Amino acid sequence: MTKDKKATEEKIRQLQLAEQGMQVLLSQKQSLQIQLMEIDSALKELETAGEAYKIVGNIMVASEKSKLQGELKEKKETVELRIKTLETQESKTREKAEVIQKEVLEEMKNDDKNG
Numbered sequence: 001m002t003k004d005k006k007a008t009e010e011k012i013r014q015l016q017l018a019e020q021g022m023q024v025l026l027s028q029k030q031s032l033q034i035q036l037m038e039i040d041s042a043l044k045e046l047e048t049a050g051e052a053y054k055i056v057g058n059i060m061v062a063s064e065k066s067k068l069q070g071e072l073k074e075k076k077e078t079v080e081l082r083i084k085t086l087e088t089q090e091s092k093t094r095e096k097a098e099v100i101q102k103e104v105l106e107e108m109k110n111d112d113k114n115g
Contacts, residue, residue, distance in 0.1 A: 008107045011100050018097035022090060029086045032079050039076045043069065 046052060052065040 004107065004111070008104060008111070011104045011107070015097055015100045015104065018093055018100065021093050022097070025086050025090045025093065029083060029090070032083050032086070036076065036079050036083070039072050039079065043072050043076070046072070 046065060046069050049065065052063050052068045053060045054063045054068055054071075055061075
């Protein structure tokens with residue numbers, strides 16, 4: 001196997017790893033988006049609720065409505081930040097994959113011309 005073919009195969013492996021990484025990032029992002037929807041739903045319910053409860057371990061305990069809202073808003077900010085971070089990673093990974101893909105296609109064209 002020629003040096004060029006080995007380099008092309010290595011780039012294909014890198015491309016496959018980038019694709020797998022993208023799938024993991026998308027899965028994590030989806031999970032966080034679901035959490036975000038649940039938090040938004042809980043905040044909306046708290047606006048009209050008379051009493052507030054939260055789950056601690058295996059039990060549900062009464063909680064101050066304002067304290068619970070504060071905790072949920074803080075959790076929402078954290079989740080939103082994590083989503084932005086994942087989107088940044090996703091973008092960088094996509095860009096890297098596109099560069100590798102172009103290189104592989106170019107090398108394959110050259111192999112066809114030379115082969």
